Amino acid sequence: AKTGAGDALPSTTLGNFLAATLTAPWALSAAPAMVSGRGGAVLLYLGIVQLGLAYLLFVRGVRRVPAAEASLISMLEPVLNPVWVLIGFGEQPGRWAIAGGAVVIAAVVVRTLVPQPQRASTTSV
Incomplete structure (x- = not known):
């Protein structure tokens, strides 16, 4: 936040990467039966673009308050x-x-x- 030191983007990115890596075995074990190729592409888009943009804007905004x-x-x-x-x-x-x-x-x-x-x-x- 405003009085904190450093940039929160690297720690946010690392936290999301670790969460994805640690939960991937469970997600992938169920996904083939539940998600089509198009559905998988949509999930990737939502995970990378939609969440990525949201976190980027949040990290930028949190510096100002x-x-x-x-x-x-x-x-x-x-x-x-x-x-x-x-x-x-x-x-x-x-x-x-x-x-x-x-x-x-x-x-x-x-x-x-x-x-x-x-x-x-x-x-x-």
């Missing part, structure tokens, strides 16, 4: 997923999804609207 704010904003993604499913497919979210989403949205609203006290900067001499 404080760490707490970046964390709260990133919590909105899973909260909004049931909303997109409701809009796109008409599937109603369960009460626990609504309750959890309300807690996260309330935290984001409070963080956004309530003025935060400024901490005195300390410099070492």
